[in-house]
Amino acid sequence: MAIERAWQLWMLSLLAHALFLLTASSQSINGDELSALLSFKSLIRSDPRQVLSSWDAISNGTNMTTPVFCRWTGVSCNDCRHPGRVTTLHLSDAGLVGTISPHLGNLTLLRVLDLSNNSLDGDIPTSLGGCPKLRAMNLSMNHLSGTIPAELGQLSKLAVFNVGHNNLTGDIPKSLSNLTTLMKFIIERNFIHGQDLSWLGNLTSLTHFVLEGNSFTEYGSGSPVSMEGDIYSYGVLLLEMFTGRRPTENFINAQPTMETAKIS
């Protein structure tokens, strides 16, 4: 009898302890996600369409079972095992002016980040390399400057990387050769330069590779790629590098606006 009671008490205390831990951890994680989103909002200097007007923590508690930020414009929480965690941040075409908060790197279950076609300036935060679930990053058509962070080479699930139409400079970091799941790699219309891109051959899933409008050096020769014809032959060289064969379809559409460069 006494043993049974002691056993029950022990089980109860264990349960209470587990519940406490569970609550504590889910609350602190939600708190991190909330402050990451609020940090993002705080660095937006202009929001002409008021897409962030619903982003308000004060009028709604942070201690709800499903955090209120999951209903904010552009935010989705679609992970059934972690209902209060942000999986998508989709704020394209919103006219947002500001910088991208490094705190977005605290959204560790983020799968889609689409901030394309705004007026965001400053750097691509290196902390985004800390979002291991990220599958699509679309930061195209902004005013981002600085270099592509080497830390993005840690995004082992990344399939889409689009930073086209920005003010990015520097070389493409070699760490991106780790992104074996990458299918679309779009860096067109920046000030990115590169010389030896042979490591791109390690990106075995690549189907779209668009680098038009940067200053690359033709692979194997020392001269910069200037005319469209050069870019075309550069593309053919890259294709041969990737697959060991000549293109069976247009690898690079050598028109003034080269939208897609298809490999295989």
Ligand SMILES: *[C@@H]1O[C@H](CO)[C@@H](O)[C@H](O)[C@H]1NC(C)=O
């Ligand atoms: C949050 O917790 C406080 C006290 O802990 C409570 O008064 C309040 O109603 C809770 N809010 C929500 C939305 O659950």
Ligand SMILES: *[C@@H]1O[C@H](CO)[C@@H](O)[C@H](O)[C@H]1NC(C)=O
């Ligand atoms: C970019 O967003 C603006 C609205 O801010 C819209 O009018 C325009 O069509 C968008 N451009 C593209 C290419 O989606």
Ligand SMILES: *[C@@H]1O[C@H](CO)[C@@H](O)[C@H](O)[C@H]1NC(C)=O
């Ligand atoms: C959130 O991100 C910022 C910027 O990367 C970092 O300084 C901070 O430590 C992070 N906070 C947590 C709780 O991880």
Ligand SMILES: *[C@@H]1O[C@H](CO)[C@@H](O)[C@H](O)[C@H]1NC(C)=O
């Ligand atoms: C990225 O954003 C641009 C501009 O909003 C859009 O045209 C494009 O379809 C998006 N997706 C990808 C995969 O680049």
Ligand SMILES: *[C@@H]1O[C@H](CO)[C@@H](O)[C@H](O)[C@H]1NC(C)=O
């Ligand atoms: C790039 O920077 C230049 C000079 O600061 C600026 O005039 C231009 O508008 C910028 N382009 C983009 C796409 O941000």
Ligand SMILES: *[C@@H]1O[C@H](CO)[C@@H](O)[C@H](O)[C@H]1NC(C)=O
């Ligand atoms: C690729 O990833 C591994 C392990 O994550 C790392 O040690 C290595 O430095 C990365 N490669 C590059 C070129 O960054």
Ligand SMILES: *[C@@H]1O[C@H](CO)[C@@H](O)[C@H](O)[C@H]1NC(C)=O
């Ligand atoms: C590319 O892959 C080859 C073979 O797996 C490896 O030896 C090489 O280090 C890789 N290159 C880079 C830059 O990661």
Ligand SMILES: CC(=O)N[C@H]1CO[C@H](CO)[C@@H](O)[C@@H]1O
């Ligand atoms: C600012 C904001 O999001 N307010 C919401 C708080 O929660 C109530 C009830 O869910 C909503 O009606 C408000 O819009």
